[in-house]
Amino acid sequence: MKSERQDSSEPTGPVRTPAPSRRAPGRRRRRALVALALLLGGISPVSHGGAPLARGAQPSAAHGGAEPEGGCRPTLAGVAHQDDDLLFISPEIHRLIRARCLVGTVYVTAGDGGRSFTADPYVRRREEGLLAAYARMAGAPDRWTRTDLTVRGRSLVSYVLTGRPELRLVFLRLPDGGFPKGTGTPHYTGQSLLKLFQGQIPAMRPVDGSAPYTGEQLVSVLSEVISQLGAERVLTLDFDSTTFGVGPPYPADHSDHEIAARYFRKAAFRQSPPLDATPYVGYGLSVLPANLTPQQQRDKQAVYNAYASSAACFTRPCPVKVFLNRNFRLWMDREHRRPQRAPRPGEIVSAIGRTGARTAIERCLARGGHQAVADSVVTADCDGGRAQQWVFLDGAVRSAPDGGCLTTGATVTVSPCDGSGRQAWWRDAEGRIGSGVLCLHQDDLAVLEPVLSVRACAPYRPEVRWQW
Numbered sequence: 001m002k003s004e005r006q007d008s009s010e011p012t013g014p015v016r017t018p019a020p021s022r023r024a025p026g027r028r029r030r031r032a033l034v035a036l037a038l039l040l041g042g043i044s045p046v047s048h049g050g051a052p053l054a055r056g057a058q059p060s061a062a063h064g065g066a067e068p069e070g071g072c073r074p075t076l077a078g079v080a081h082q083d084d085d086l087l088f089i090s091p092e093i094h095r096l097i098r099a100r101c102l103v104g105t106v107y108v109t110a111g112d113g114g115r116s117f118t119a120d121p122y123v124r125r126r127e128e129g130l131l132a133a134y135a136r137m138a139g140a141p142d143r144w145t146r147t148d149l150t151v152r153g154r155s156l157v158s159y160v161l162t163g164r165p166e167l168r169l170v171f172l173r174l175p176d177g178g179f180p181k182g183t184g185t186p187h188y189t190g191q192s193l194l195k196l197f198q199g200q201i202p203a204m205r206p207v208d209g210s211a212p213y214t215g216e217q218l219v220s221v222l223s224e225v226i227s228q229l230g231a232e233r234v235l236t237l238d239f240d241s242t243t244f245g246v247g248p249p250y251p252a253d254h255s256d257h258e259i260a261a262r263y264f265r266k267a268a269f270r271q272s273p274p275l276d277a278t279p280y281v282g283y284g285l286s287v288l289p290a291n292l293t294p295q296q297q298r299d300k301q302a303v304y305n306a307y308a309s310s311a312a313c314f315t316r317p318c319p320v321k322v323f324l325n326r327n328f329r330l331w332m333d334r335e336h337r338r339p340q341r342a343p344r345p346g347e348i349v350s351a352i353g354r355t356g357a358r359t360a361i362e363r364c365l366a367r368g369g370h371q372a373v374a375d376s377v378v379t380a381d382c383d384g385g386r387a388q389q390w391v392f393l394d395g396a397v398r399s400a401p402d403g404g405c406l407t408t409g410a411t412v413t414v415s416p417c418d419g420s421g422r423q424a425w426w427r428d429a430e431g432r433i434g435s436g437v438l439c440l441h442q443d444d445l446a447v448l449e450p451v452l453s454v455r456a457c458a459p460y461r462p463e464v465r466w467q468w
Contacts, residue, residue, distance in 0.1 A: 072096070072099050072100075072101040073101070073232040073233045074101065074102035074103075074229065074230050074231045074232050074233070075093075075096055075101060075102065075103050075104075075231055075232070075233045075234075075235060076103075076104045076105070076106060076225070076226050076229055076231035076233070076234050076235070076264075077089055077093055077103065077104070077105040077106070077234075077235045077236070078105075078106045078108070078222065078234060078235070078236045078260065078261070078263075078264035078267075078277075079105070079106075079107060079108070079236065079237060079257070079260060079261075080107070080108050080109050080111075080193070080237070080254065080256035080257050080259075080260035080261075081107065081109055081111035081176070081254075081256060081257075082107050082111045082126040082127060082129070082130050082171075082307075082311070083111075083126070083129075083130070083304070083307055083308075083311070084107075084237060084257060084282070085105055086130075086133055086300075086303060086304050086307055087285075087304070087328070087331045088237060088280050088281065088282050088285060088331070088335070089235050089236075089237075089280050089335070090300050090303065090335060091292065091296045091299060091300055091335060092235065092280075092335065093105070093137070093235070094137045094299060094300070094303065097134070097137045097138050097167060098137070098138075098139075100164075100166065101166070102166040102167075102229065102230065102231070103166065103167055103168075104167075104168045104169075104170065104225070104229040104231060105130075105134075105168075105169050105170070106170045106171075106172070106222065106225060106264075107130075107169070107170070107171050107172065107173075108172050108174055108193065108218075108222075108256075108260040108263065109172070109173070109174045109175065109176050109177070109193070109256055109260070110123045110171070110173040110174065110175065110176060110206070110207045110208075111123065111126050111176055112175060112176045112185075112187075112188075112207055113176055113185070114176065114178065114185030114186065114187045114188070115187065116187060117173070117207035117208055123173070123207065125310050125311050125312075125313060126307075126310075126311045127169075127171060128310045128311075129306070129307035129308060129309070129310035129311035130169055130307055131144050131159060131169065132306045132307060132309070132310055133303050133304065133306045133307035134161065134167060134169060135161060135306075136302065136303050136306040137303055138161055138164050138167060140161060140162070140163060140164055141162070143161070143162040143163075144159040144160065144161055144162060145159065145160050145162055146158070146159055147159065147160045147168075149170060149225065149228060151221050151224045151225055151228065152217070152220055152221050152224055154210070154211060154221065155210075156170050156171070156172065156221075156225070157170070157171040157172075157173065157208075158170045158171070168229065170225060172206060172213075172218075172221075173206040173207050173208050173210070174191075174193065174204045174205075174206055174207070174213065175188035175191045175192070175204060175205075175206075175207055176188075176192075176256065177191075177192030177193050177194055177195075177254075177255050177256045177259075178192065179254050179255075180244070180254070180255075181194075181244050181255065182194030182195065182244050182255030182256070182259070183195075188205075188207065191204045191205070192204075192255065192256070193255065193256055193259035193260055193263070194244055194255040194256075194259050194446070196213075196214075196215050196218070196259075197215060197259045197262065197263075197444075197446060197447070198446065198447055198448050199215075199447075199448070202214060203217075204218075215263075218263055219263055219266045219267050219270065220267075220270075222263060222264060222266075222267035223266075223267040223268075223270040223271065225267075226267055226268065226271060226275070227271065231275075232275065233275065233278070234264055234265075234267075234268040234275055234276070234277040234278065235277070235278050235280065236260070236261040236264040236265065236277050236278070236279060236280070237253070237257045237258065237260070237261040237279060237280055237281075237282045238253060238257070238258060238261060238279045238280070238281060238282055238284075238338050238355055239258065239261035239262045239264075239265045239277065239279055239462075240258075240279070240338070240340075240352075240353040240354050240355045240360065240361075240445075241253050241257075241258045241282075241354070241355040242258075242354050242355070242445045242446050244258070244446075253282040253283045253284060254282065254283065257282045257283075258282075258446070259446065261277070261279060262444065262446065262462075264277055265277040265462055266461055266462065269459075269460050269461050269462060269465075270459060270460065274430065274460055278337055278339070279337065279338045279339070280335070280336065280337055280338060281336045281337070281338050283327070284355075285330070285331050285334045285335070285336060286326075286327045286330040286331060286334070288334055288336050289334070290330075290333035290334055291333075291334055291335065291336065292332075292333055292334060292335060297332055297333050300332050301332045304328075304332065305322050308322040308324075309322060338355070338360055339360070340353055340360055340362050341360070341362060342467070343362075343364075343467045343468055344382075344384065346388070346389035346390060346391070346400060347364050347365075347382060347388060347389070347390075347468065348364060348365040348388075348390050348397075348433070348466055348467070348468045349362050349363065349364055349365075349382065349466065349467045349468070350362075350363045350364070350365070350379050350442045350465075350466055351431070351462040351463070351465035351466065351467070352379070352442045352443070352444055352445060352450075352462055352463060354381075354445050361381050361382070362381075362382045363379040363380065363381060363382065363442070363445075364379060364380060364381075364382040364383075364388040365377065365378075365379055365388065365390060365452075365466075366378055366379065366380040366385075366387050366388045367387040367388075367399055367401070367414055368387055375404070375413045375414050375415060376411065376412075376413055376414075377406065377411075377412045377413055377414055377452060378452050379442050379452055386400060386401045387399075387401065389401070390406075390468075392425075392427070392468070395424050395425060395426070396417060396423050396424065396425060397425050397433070398417070399414045403417065404416060404417065405417040405418075405423040406423065406425065407422050407423050408422045408423075408435045408436075408438070408454050409422060411452075411453070412440070412452050412453065412454065421435070421436065422435065423435075424436075427468075430460060430465065431464075431465040431466050431467060432457055432460075432464050432465065432466070433466050434454075434457055435454060437456075437457070438454040438455060438456065438457065439454060439455065439456070439457040439464040440452070440454055440464065440466065441453050441454060441455040441463050441464050442463055443463060444462070444463060
């Protein structure tokens with residue numbers, strides 16, 4: 001069906017902020033400002049540019065997304081909120097759409113900001129805004145066909161652009177987790193992706209009342225969506241950030257961004273063959289260098305204006321102008337991926353990393369934990385030290401400092417080599433390191449008490465992937 005937006009005008013250039021008025025802002029302007037302040041699930045409406053900054057990546061550690069990866073592989077973009085893709089994975093998505101590549105974008109939460117789905121049009125206005133934005137990127141009329149996806153017995157809300165069947169949007173509508181700490185909102189009983197991921201709640205129910213999701217069901221559904229769309233590439237946000245809330249020197253990213261990204265990464269790993277997920281910087285984008293050309297900046301802003309003209313519309317006719325705070329304007333000039341570096345000689349690097357103040361931080365297998373137990377083994381921030389040097393030799397994993405062998409048991413340790421089965425290890429092409437039928441497993445650092453252990457090798461997941 002056609003998008004229900006009544007205002008078909010689409011801004012064609014950057015937002016123009018009007019000259020200050022001597023009179024107090026009118027009701028329509030106040031509503032527009034408040035709506036846009038909520039677009040990322042809780043950014044404070046601070047007109048002087050005081051919206052939170054975030055932990056991101058060092059310029060040296062972030063690959064400029066202004067230089068496209070190239071090619072036209074079928075792509076799934078997976079994000080938490082309606083506009084995360086427009087702000088943080090653009091212009092890459094725009095490039096793919098212009099090239100008529102297959103693009104499916106999946107939104108895990110409703111981006112509701114704690115508002116009632118049935119009593120408030122906010123969620124549907126945001127979804128309508130996305131339809132307008134993607135139609136603009138495609139250079140096509142804003143006409144869409146409701147074509148829901150049937151996945152694992154569920155019907156997922158989905159739209160396909162008329163005349164462009166390779167372009168699809170999918171909405172799961174789970175409750176927004178709330179900024180900054182992922183504690184959820186009262187209207188939806190405090191549900192959040194962070195709580196689901198950490199096991200604090202057993203499931204989440206979408207705001208439209210459809211069937212709830214456990215964490216495993218969410219991964220399974222996202223994995224099947226990737227398969228049904230035939231995606232060969234997954235783009236998402238930073239799945240390594242672990243500070244959910246405010247932390248020095250910058251406030252953290254939104255927990256919904258980071259946890260949704262983790263779920264998309266897990267779903268990508270379930271594919272056959274497994275797919276990597278490419279992480280993009282979220283709120284921390286504003287502290288990284290501008291790297292888009294003037295034309296890319298204009299295009300990105302025009303697309304976002306098309307979205308915001310509907311998302312910020314609470315009265316008819318919709319406001320012609322859209323007001324963005326300082327961070328939104330900075331995001332219009334930037335796009336950065338947040339990859340991990342390759343391992344250095346002797347390192348065994350976990351696929352589970354973390355994001356520091358402005359840099360990606362890899363985690364290496366290391367002797368000695370925070371309690372300085374000499375024979376204990378953990379993952380720690382890679383520092384190039386001798387405690388993080390390992391040698392694969394004759395089916396064993398030996399610690400370089402003294403030749404001791406990696407040993408399984410109640411915990412993973414280093415002990416004198418004795419040739420026992422507990423010290424026999426294998427490796428495979430998927431990056432797993434195993435002993436017997438179990439694999440070396442590093443918990444995601446977002447769980448409440450992450451540990452290094454040996455666990456079941458299947459399903460294939462980031463926790464059992466290593467590089468050396």
